[in-house]
Amino acid sequence: MPQDRRESLRAATNFPAHILTDGGRRTPCTLAERSASGALLKVVSAASLPDAFTLIVGHSGEIRDVRVDWRQSDRLGVTFA
Template sequence: MANPVTPPQQEFPEPQREHRPRVLKGGTIITGIQNSEVSCTVRNQHASGAELKIPLEARVPDQFLLYVPLDGVAYRCAVRWRRSNRLGVRFTGTEPKPKLHYG
């Protein structure tokens, strides 16, 4: 019985992470639940996402609106990971400044 021939394995390069410039911006997570808002700090940010620092006791849903006054825009976000008081989010779109927000 002949041994089956195995094709050579292809080596795929490890995907490179997008450079995430460190920033220190204030932000507000708007959950949409009774217009609930959670203050946060944007720790690093790039075109497709960010890392947020939130209060330990904060309850943040998997999808929310992040308003960053310094940018003058609100980002629609989807949570990619959670660690203690940090969230990694992916931006899924943008919206103008929320009308009811004070900033």
């Protein structure tokens, strides 16, 4: 089993959110897991997204700048800036 290197425990969520890029493009996503230091985002295509962007969480209106730590085809692991 791979070692979990997260700084803090993540809680499962299922909140709608949006990714806002520097160019003004808004991409829908789902905030699937969240911790004090970062999150797991489900997206349609991770390859087309930049390495840093603004995350807007739909249920609360929270706005966070994030940095991508890892990506898979439909998921992003991000750290809050």
